[in-house]
Structure formats: C-alpha cells, structure tokens
Amino acid sequence: DAGVTQSPTHLIKTRGQQVTLRCSPKSGHDTVSWYQQALGQGPQFIFQYYEEEERQRGNFPDRFSGHQFPNYSSELNVNALLLGDSALYLCASSLAGVPNYGYTFGSGTRLTVV
Amino acid sequence: AQSVTQPDIHITVSEGASLELRCNYSYGATPYLFWYVQSPGQGLQLLLKYFSGDTLVQGIKGFEAEFKRSQSSFNLRKPSVHWSDAAEYFCAVGAGTASKLTFGTGTRLQVTL
Numbered sequence: 391d392a393g394v395t396q397s398p399t400h401l402i403k404t405r406g407q408q409v410t411l412r413c414s415p416k417s418g419h420d421t422v423s424w425y426q427q428a429l430g431q432g433p434q435f436i437f438q439y440y441e442e443e444e445r446q447r448g449n450f451p452d453r454f455s456g457h458q459f460p461n462y463s464s465e466l467n468v469n470a471l472l473l474g475d476s477a478l479y480l481c482a483s484s485l486a487g488v489p490n491y492g493y494t495f496g497s498g499t500r501l502t503v504v
Numbered sequence: 505a506q507s508v509t510q511p512d513i514h515i516t517v518s519e520g521a522s523l524e525l526r527c528n529y530s531y532g533a534t535p536y537l538f539w540y541v542q543s544p545g546q547g548l549q550l551l552l553k554y555f556s557g558d559t560l561v562q563g564i565k566g567f568e569a570e571f572k573r574s575q576s577s578f579n580l581r582k583p584s585v586h587w588s589d590a591a592e593y594f595c596a597v598g599a600g601t602a603s604k605l606t607f608g609t610g611t612r613l614q615v616t617l
Contacts, residue, residue, distance in 0.1 A: 394547075423604065432508075432594050432607030433548070446604055480547055482605075492538070493605065497547040 394483050394496035402502045403471050409501060411466040415483030416494045421445075422464040423493070424456060425480040433480055439464050440486050468501075476503045506531045506597050510608035518616050519587050525580040525611050527595030537578040538596040538605065539569055548594065554578065565589070590615045 395414040403409050415422050421440045425433035435448035439458035453469045462483075468475055478500050482493040507530045517523055529535055536555050540548040552563025559571040569580045578595060592612050596605040 425605075430609075432596075432609050433605075435604035435606070438604060448604060482548075492550055492553050494550075495540070495548040500545070 394481055394494050396479075396481050396496040396499050398499060399497070400500045400502075402504060405471055405473060405503055407471050408467065408469045409471060411468075411479050411481075411499045411501070413464045413466070413481030413483075413496060415462050415464070415481075419483035419485050419494065420462050421484045421486045422458060422462065423482045423484070424464070424466045425482065426450070427478040427480060427498070429477070436466070471503045473503050476501060506535070506599070506606045508595050508597050508606055508608035510593075510595055510611050512611045513609070514612045514614065516614040516616060517585050520584050523580075523582045523585045523589070523613070525593050525595075525613070527578045527580065527608060528576050529578060529595070529597045530576065531597050531599075533599070536598045536603075537569075537571060538598070539563065539567070539578075539580050540594045540596060540607075542592045542594065542610075544591075551580070551593075585613075585615055587615045587617060589613060 397412045423438040424436040427433040436450050437447045438445045442458045455467045458464045478498040480498045481496045484493045509528045538553045539551040542548050551567045552561045554561045554571045561569050567582050592610045594607050594610045596607045598605045
C-alpha cells in the first residue's frame, strides 16, 4: 500500500522563477493538504484541497496556488519565487467524512531558491 | 486562533532513561492533538493522536501521551529511550480531520550512549 508520494524530492530554482510540486495521496484518501516547513521550524499550513476545490487556506500570499485532479492528486505552484520560499514542502493526505481519521505525510520536496 | 507551544527546543537524554516532551496548546473547543516524529530530511510520522475518550493515549514505538484539559497540555512520554529515537518531535493541534493542523516549533531529541 503506497503512502503519500511527492515529486521531485529536491529542486533548485532561481529567484523570480515559478515552480510546481506534485503529490499523490495515499490510496483511498481524497483530501490533500500542503505545508511549508522552513529550516528549524514546524510545518505551516498552506492550503487544503477536497473535491478539486480549495477548502481552507493559511496565511500565504496569492503567489501560492494549487490544484487537485479527479484522481485526488495535487499540485502546488509558487510564482515569483523569493529566497524566503526555500523550505521543505510537505503534502499530507486524509479521508474526509471519516471521524477521527488522521493524516499521512509524504517525505517532502526540498526547494532551494538561489 | 489555535497555537502550540513546545517549550524545550533541545533535549538530551541517555539511552535507557525516561523521556518527557512538553506540549501546551491553545484552542477554543475540544482539540484534536497529535505527536509526530521527523528524522533528518524526512517527512512526518504519526506517533499518536487524541480525539476523545481515555486521556492516556498509546502510540507506536512505545510512546504514550496524556491529555490534561485543565493544563492545556499533551505531553509525550517514553519509559526507556533507544538511540534510534533521536529525531525532531512535533506536537500539533487541529479542529478535526478536515481541518488544518497547527504545529509547534519542535523539540530536537539527542540520545547519548
């Protein structure tokens, strides 16, 4: 049973560029959340997708956008990259409508902006 | 707004010693509480979770946590630490499984042999 799969594992981009990160949820899960984890910090919630729509959003600028596909996989897009966007980006999947269900996290994508 | 405080940034214990990692939360209703562990360069692995019921929760790898509503705490404990437990530990609070998680800043555990 495959867990949450994220790609790529590492990425280096130049300031001002755009980046797309991908996430495949755990089999059977229908909800995907994205988190940003800066070095030495705890993960911070970016947004959550369910039924191909953004359900919740954290305190991140519009440069951060996302998408969920019919197969529940998701993309995180960041435009006009800043040096401060360098972080580990984590994807978490879960199953909506099931009480007391938890989240499964992927291993993350390490983004370095130079 | 929900928040989590992990007062200890770094803790060092000897292998075989007991461990307690502190977590205090702020949340207006009944919280959903989690402890995750993260090895260097890796994602988060769920150790245990509390939603309701018995306030003492058992998790994987011999960890347990106790929910104390009066103290707004959810401390993680292990009776005997193994060298492989060295990692970063995060406490998190949420409103439910359809809700965002708010994480603490983490506690780095070092285990000496």
